[in-house]
Amino acid sequence: xxxxxxxxxxxxxxxxxxxxxxxxxxxxxxxxxxxxxxxxxxxxxxxxxxxxxxxxxxxxxxxxxxxxxxxxxxxxxxxxxxxxxxxxxxxxxxxxxxxxxxxxxxxxxxxxxxxxxxxxxxxxxxxxxxxxxxxxxxxxxxxxxxxxxxxxxxxxxxxxxxxxxxxxxxxxxxxxxxxxxxxxxxxxxxxxxxxxxxxxxxxxxxxxxxxxxxxxxxxxxxxxxxxxxxxxxxxxxxxxxxxxxxxxxxxxxxxxxxxxxxxxxxxxxxxxxxxxxxxxxxxxxxxxxxxxxxxxxxxxx
Ligand SMILES: [Zn+2]
Numbered sequence: 001x002x003x004x005x006x007x008x009x010x011x012x013x014x015x016x017x018x019x020x021x022x023x024x025x026x027x028x029x030x031x032x033x034x035x036x037x038x039x040x041x042x043x044x045x046x047x048x049x050x051x052x053x054x055x056x057x058x059x060x061x062x063x064x065x066x067x068x069x070x071x072x073x074x075x076x077x078x079x080x081x082x083x084x085x086x087x088x089x090x091x092x093x094x095x096x097x098x099x100x101x102x103x104x105x106x107x108x109x110x111x112x113x114x115x116x117x118x119x120x121x122x123x124x125x126x127x128x129x130x131x132x133x134x135x136x137x138x139x140x141x142x143x144x145x146x147x148x149x150x151x152x153x154x155x156x157x158x159x160x161x162x163x164x165x166x167x168x169x170x171x172x173x174x175x176x177x178x179x180x181x182x183x184x185x186x187x188x189x190x191x192x193x194x195x196x197x198x199x200x201x202x203x204x205x206x207x208x209x210x211x212x213x214x215x216x217x218x219x220x221x222x223x224x225x226x227x228x229x230x231x232x233x234x235x236x237x238x239x240x241x242x243x244x245x246x247x248x249x250x251x252x253x254x255x256x257x258x259x260x261x262x263x264x265x266x267x268x269x270x271x272x273x274x275x276x277x278x279x280x281x282x283x284x285x286x287x288x289x290x291x292x293x294x295x296x297x298x299x300x301x
Pocket of ligand 1: 178
């Protein structure tokens with residue numbers, strides 16, 4: 001059928017009259033289907049823990065949006081009371097600890113003063129392993145990466161792969177090593193994030209508190225052991241999972257995981273704790289002592 005211009009307009013108007021209400025209803029329903037979630041007016045503060053910078057371009061910033069910060073906006077970060085209890089030491093048990101040097105390869109992490117977080121985390125992880133082997137028995141230590149590599153080009157997969165390494169090594173604990181940064185460069189101190197999932201939370205908080213105690217003993221400000229609940233990720237029973245990907249993926253595998261944010265790379269006070277190799281060693285030794293104390297490892301000396 002051939003239609004002239006006027007016919008086309010008339011048909012167009014009729015079609016519009018007919019379809020407009022349907023379009024409106026569809027738009028309304030799709031809004032409901034998303035759970036009525038409102039997008040934030042502004043993005044939340046970046047999360048250095050889970051959000052490596054996805055490009056090698058040096059930028060003076062904390063790491064940008066993570067895999068889920070677009071919707072995971074509600075800040076449910078919670079400080080927890082110190083848990084002094086230690087892991088009940090089983091006779092002759094050799095604990096397996098997987099250390100996770102945060103970021104790597106094209107995931108640079110935070111970058112300040114010519115330093116990349118990915119390099120600092122790898123140095124510290126190596127020092128932690130060396131210190132544990134040199135000073136304690138009853139422990140096996142593995143790293144999720146030994147060199148400057150990313151475990152995957154896709155950040156979501158990359159973060160899960162770190163927990164998969166822990167699972168493959170039959171890890172008793174997973175310790176992810178990071179350095180922090182903040183937008184205003186004013187924050188300083190050490191924070192250790194733990195899991196809030198029932199089956200691992202006690203051990204996760206326990207080893208977190210033990211590590212934090214040693215870091216604070218170096219003079220770093222005590223920013224508490226914290227847990228943070230996801231608004232987006234749920235278990236099959238509908239309960240909420242952990243916010244931070246490596247802790248979440250570890251907990252799913254029943255491995256207590258923690259993220260150690262040693263100090264803030266962009267803060268003048270904290271730079272004094274990390275600006276030489278000796279100071280990075282001191283941070284690593286604090287981590288190692290925290291791990292060893294919590295696990296009740298026998299000293300070699
Ligand atoms: Zn980091």
